[in-house]
Amino acid sequence: MSNAGERTHSHAAAGMPDEDESPSAIADALLSQLEALGGSRYGGEAVSQLDHALQCATLARSAGAEDALIAAALLHDIGHLVNPKDEGAAAAGIDAAHETIGATYLSRWFGPAVTAPVAQHVAAKRYLCQAEPGYFQTLSEESVRSLALQGGPFTAEEAEAFLAGPHAKAALALRRWDEAAKDPAMETPPLRDFEAVIERTLRTAP
Numbered sequence: 001m002s003n004a005g006e007r008t009h010s011h012a013a014a015g016m017p018d019e020d021e022s023p024s025a026i027a028d029a030l031l032s033q034l035e036a037l038g039g040s041r042y043g044g045e046a047v048s049q050l051d052h053a054l055q056c057a058t059l060a061r062s063a064g065a066e067d068a069l070i071a072a073a074l075l076h077d078i079g080h081l082v083n084p085k086d087e088g089a090a091a092a093g094i095d096a097a098h099e100t101i102g103a104t105y106l107s108r109w110f111g112p113a114v115t116a117p118v119a120q121h122v123a124a125k126r127y128l129c130q131a132e133p134g135y136f137q138t139l140s141e142e143s144v145r146s147l148a149l150q151g152g153p154f155t156a157e158e159a160e161a162f163l164a165g166p167h168a169k170a171a172l173a174l175r176r177w178d179e180a181a182k183d184p185a186m187e188t189p190p191l192r193d194f195e196a197v198i199e200r201t202l203r204t205a206p
Contacts, residue, residue, distance in 0.1 A: 027198035037081040046184045054188040055181035068113035071201040078102045116167035124175035129153035
């Protein structure tokens with residue numbers, strides 16, 4: 001990652017527990033951070049960042065996903081929240097690479113089963129727009145705008161390479177929940193209902 005990304009990681013991790021602290025302390029701190037930073041609107045969508053995270057995790061759990069993928073669903077957009085340069089970036093025509101920022105940030109506490117789907121959920125959108133007829137038409141206006149900044153649909157060669165890579169299946173599942181998790185009428189469990197999931201998926205967990 002670039003030096004800018006490393007500075008973002010250090011800035012955002014300030015006040016967060018170290019890797020060797022208890023799983024409960026780390027999980028509590030991460031969820032408290034999501035609560036504190038997630039109240040703002042999710043781009044141009046009709047839900048907040050926290051609502052979006054909860055809806056995505058709820059959809060993952062309802063689908064019977066494993067704990068690591070539920071955790072990834074809950075935390076997949078944390079790169080928007082922990083990077084001070086992210087605010088207003090899309091409106092300025094800048095891709096702030098929130099998926100890379102977020103995955104790098106989370107790698108302090110989680111392994112690839114959580115961080116890889118986070119890192120690849122934008123690539124999964126680009127793949128689906130190339131490989132699945134009609135998928136592009138399901139995107140929200142905000143997703144269409146961000147897609148243009150993120151490089152647009154993959155070429156056939158890029159799509160093939162993505163699909164052959166590790167964690168592609170998990171990233172695709174996360175991407176589908178991501179797009180569906182923008183419903184202002186959807187009811188979700190409270191954030192703390194996912195605390196045990198976070199604890200179980202930490203690299204420091206027994």
